[in-house]
Amino acid sequence: MLSIELRNPENVMKLSRLGSFHQSKLSFLRSFIREFKNWEFNRDIFDLDKSGYGVAVYSVRKNKRVYSLICFSQHINDEERSDRVIATKWDAAFVLHDGVPTKKDIDRLKENVPKQEIGRMSNKELALSRANKSVRIFDHVVNSLSSGKQPDINFINKVGYLYRTTAVYGSGKFGLADRFRIKDREEICGPFRLEMMLVYLVRQFTFDQINHISKMKNPNEFVNLDKKIARNLGIGNSTGLGMAPFIVNHPTLLHQWIYNREKALKEIRSIELVSKKEIEYFKLCLEKSKKNIDNWNTDSNYQNKKINSLKNDLIKFKEYFSKLDFKNKKYLWNEIYLWIEKYLDEECSEYLISMMMEPYDKIIEPLVKNMSADEEKYFNIPSSRKLLDLKKIIENKYKLILNINFNNKKSNTYFWFISKNKEEPRIANRYDEYGSDLEQPLAIARDIKKLYEKILNENLLKTVADFLIYNDDLRHIVRRIFISEKFQYSEIQDNTIGESLIPIDMLRLKLSFFGAQKFDPRSDKWLRICMYQGAPLVNELKNSDDTWIYNSIN
Amino acid sequence: MMSFSEIETVSKRASKAIGYSWGIAEEIGKSVRILEMFNLPGISTLNQYLKKIKNKHPKKLKNILKINQSDEELCPIYTGVSILDNCNQLEDFNKIKFSNINYPLLIIPFLSRSSEIINKPIQAILDEGKFILNSNKTILTNIEKSNNFKNTKELIIEFGENKNLFTDTEWKELYKLSEDTFVPETDSLKNSAAGAGLTDND
Numbered sequence: 001m002l003s004i005e006l007r008n009p010e011n012v013m014k015l016s017r018l019g020s021f022h023q024s025k026l027s028f029l030r031s032f033i034r035e036f037k038n039w040e041f042n043r044d045i046f047d048l049d050k051s052g053y054g055v056a057v058y059s060v061r062k063n064k065r066v067y068s069l070i071c072f073s074q075h076i077n078d079e080e081r082s083d084r085v086i087a088t089k090w091d092a093a094f095v096l097h098d099g100v101p102t103k104k105d106i107d108r109l110k111e112n113v114p115k116q117e118i119g120r121m122s123n124k125e126l127a128l129s130r131a132n133k134s135v136r137i138f139d140h141v142v143n144s145l146s147s148g149k150q151p152d153i154n155f156i157n158k159v160g161y162l163y164r165t166t167a168v169y170g171s172g173k174f175g176l177a178d179r180f181r182i183k184d185r186e187e188i189c190g191p192f193r194l195e196m197m198l199v200y201l202v203r204q205f206t207f208d209q210i211n212h213i214s215k216m217k218n219p220n221e222f223v224n225l226d227k228k229i230a231r232n233l234g235i236g237n238s239t240g241l242g243m244a245p246f247i248v249n250h251p252t253l254l255h256q257w258i259y260n261r262e263k264a265l266k267e268i269r270s271i272e273l274v275s276k277k278e279i280e281y282f283k284l285c286l287e288k289s290k291k292n293i294d295n296w297n298t299d300s301n302y303q304n305k306k307i308n309s310l311k312n313d314l315i316k317f318k319e320y321f322s323k324l325d326f327k328n329k330k331y332l333w334n335e336i337y338l339w340i341e342k343y344l345d346e347e348c349s350e351y352l353i354s355m356m357m358e359p360y361d362k363i364i365e366p367l368v369k370n371m372s373a374d375e376e377k378y379f380n381i382p383s384s385r386k387l388l389d390l391k392k393i394i395e396n397k398y399k400l401i402l403n404i405n406f407n408n409k410k411s412n413t414y415f416w417f418i419s420k421n422k423e424e425p426r427i428a429n430r431y432d433e434y435g436s437d438l439e440q441p442l443a444i445a446r447d448i449k450k451l452y453e454k455i456l457n458e459n460l461l462k463t464v465a466d467f468l469i470y471n472d473d474l475r476h477i478v479r480r481i482f483i484s485e486k487f488q489y490s491e492i493q494d495n496t497i498g499e500s501l502i503p504i505d506m507l508r509l510k511l512s513f514f515g516a517q518k519f520d521p522r523s524d525k526w527l528r529i530c531m532y533q534g535a536p537l538v539n540e541l542k543n544s545d546d547t548w549i550y551n552s553i554n
Numbered sequence: 555m556m557s558f559s560e561i562e563t564v565s566k567r568a569s570k571a572i573g574y575s576w577g578i579a580e581e582i583g584k585s586v587r588i589l590e591m592f593n594l595p596g597i598s599t600l601n602q603y604l605k606k607i608k609n610k611h612p613k614k615l616k617n618i619l620k621i622n623q624s625d626e627e628l629c630p631i632y633t634g635v636s637i638l639d640n641c642n643q644l645e646d647f648n649k650i651k652f653s654n655i656n657y658p659l660l661i662i663p664f665l666s667r668s669s670e671i672i673n674k675p676i677q678a679i680l681d682e683g684k685f686i687l688n689s690n691k692t693i694l695t696n697i698e699k700s701n702n703f704k705n706t707k708e709l710i711i712e713f714g715e716n717k718n719l720f721t722d723t724e725w726k727e728l729y730k731l732s733e734d735t736f737v738p739e740t741d742s743l744k745n746s747a748a749g750a751g752l753t754d755n756d
Contacts, residue, residue, distance in 0.1 A: 122555065172559025179559075379584060380671060383639035418567075441576040465639035468577075469616055472635075475577020 013493040019505025021512035024354035029515030032196035041538040050216035069201035083238040090130035145214035164236030234533030240526040244506040252373040255487035269334040278359040288550035300521040313348030383465035410499040585663035634664030641668035659703035675714035
């Protein structure tokens with residue numbers, strides 16, 4: 001029997017590779033659809049005026065459990081519409097409520113949800129969001145439907161959505177319920193599942209709203225949006241640096257995500273005999289998914305280079321794959337993986353790893369249930385251990401980081417901070433900008449190196465507790481190191497403040513686990529994505545197929 | 555109402571702003587969250603304490619002894635962190651005395667977490683009354699919540715033992731009563747109601 005190891009964290013956890021991750025069967029959008037496909041979806045209230053402004057409520061229920069999305073849409077002027085976090089008004093605002101909202105709840109939320117960050121939710125609310133119309137697409141669709149025609153598919157496919165969310169908040173933000181209150185619910189076992197539910201229901205609202213406006217505009221001639229076109233529209237999302245610190249601040253959770261992905265790969269590579277059916281299914285998904293790559297439009301040079309590399313490598317792979325003799329071959333996936341590792345770039349390697357998961361529900365489903373982490377459990381520092389232990393862990397887990405020379409100015413270029421006006425994470429050049437004295441503790445590599453150099457001058461038989469009495473400036477980093485001892489994929493093996501940092505790599509890592517596609521960087525600090533494009537509509541969920549993600553309009 | 559997540563984050567940031575390191579600020583965030591979850595005035599007490607030390611950051615107690623007397627007011631946070639980090643050794647003292655601890659409520663969550671680490675109950679006896687801490691699962695106190703917990707002349711920390719609070723007689727009496735839920739075994743039941751054979755010498 002072939003013994004296959006998990007991939008080395010030193011390779012996996014490099015930012016260039018993490019920034020090449022793609023959606024997979026493990027992604028939260030897809031696991032949400034699988035988990036909720038047998039739930040009952042309803043539109044309970046739809047009280048919009050002829051322009052589509054007003055209140056709507058959607059519910060998702062099974063047995064006695066009910067979740068409700070409450071939507072508030074309003075008129076805003078074009079000059080008020082902004083995707084940036086500094087915006088104060090949005091076309092629509094949404095909140096996911098635990099249970100069935102009373103009229104009193106709706107009245108309370110009407111006062112608060114449209115205000116977003118300066119509003120106040122209660123622990124009956126679970127997630128909060130807002131979205132703006134893609135005006136050019138929205139107007140085109142309304143004009144088409146109200147005159148009895150379907151919209152131009154090629155035109156709307158360039159964008160892929162009617163609305164774009166600019167933030168989705170959960171877990172205790174602005175008074176929302178803390179995660180511990182709901183984490184033991186069976187249907188919420190995966191991370192961000194409620195946020196995924198919110199976005200899915202928002203997508204349905206956008207279809208219902210656009211049909212309603214079109215009907216009101218021309219009741220005699222209007223047509224509803226064709227279901228096939230609707231199915232291929234998702235929800236856009238503009239995402240900035242807010243996401244980046246999350247993956248640094250949640251090391252055990254990051255480990256769970258990456259570990260389960262790596263475990264899936266290991267188990268697939270360990271399959272001794274791969275069936276013809278499994279190979280055919282892989283080929284089918286790969287073929288269908290290529291349409292998503294062909295429709296991946298961006299003006300970003302950085303992303304276009306990656307897309308071109310992906311396309312070229314896929315041609316190479318196709319040629320290699322077509323020549324493979326599958327018959328009676330043992331450990332086929334392992335052979336394929338080793339070829340991929342040797343000949344293809346990170347972008348395509350990670351893409352094909354996602355594809356290799358497609359035929360294997362039995363491997364993936366148990367892993368999906370294991371994507372969350374009990375972060376509290378590892379908060380305490382095992383302070384009775386010796387500095388010698390700490391030194392060994394650093395030497396073992398942070399080899400690459402110890403090689404970084406932080407005396408070099410370029411290794412210290414950036415600092416992360418929280419902006420005073422919006423309380424959002426930002427990054428700036430330490431040598432050009434004001435504020436580095438208020439740096440957030442996100443320079444993990446630098447602080448690890450600092451700790452390592454300090455303990456080299458200490459008596460290594462000293463306890464960590466004794467060391468910390470005089471070095472509490474390093475306490476946060478000592479905590480992380482003991483976490484990384486237990487969780488091999490908990491730490492990015494790169495310098496998050498170095499000159500060569502590309503922050504959107506950190507965003508893409510997280511978004512790939514969400515299940516986002518068509519990453520469209522608008523700078524090195526923010527990007528647009530699309531979620532749920534191709535997903536079944538609410539009335540199609542029961543019979544939906546998990547390969548919906550590869551359904552493309554063209 | 556603020557969520558516990560907001561309480562933890564704001565406490566952490568405010569503590570960093572006043573001069574604690576990030577690592578200590580993380581501990582403070584966790585502590586205030588624990589206090590508020592147990593319905594104790596964590597935010598209010600931290601707010602008062604941070605105002606008090608705004609212009610003069612407190613010193614650390616470098617070494618905890620069985621009796622710790624200090625002319626200077628002791629910082630509940632540094633003292634708490636130090637107890638947490640050394641709780642495995644400190645429990646050998648059985649009892650530790652501190653004099654002159656500022657805002658002693660802020661030390662309670664560290665004792666609560668220490669109790670979880672050493673898996674033993676801890677009692678904290680203050681001038682006004684006491685707290686009983688059990689594995690970070692419960693915090694019991696006879697002190698009024700309205701107490702402003704500003705200062706305590708003496709704080710005594712007692713490491714308890716995991717022992718039962720009832721007598722052997724009480725246990726036996728209750729056990730005997732519980733036996734009334736059992737079915738007396740007849741010869742027939744002895745032969746047929748369990749899986750094993752009548753002899754194990756085979």
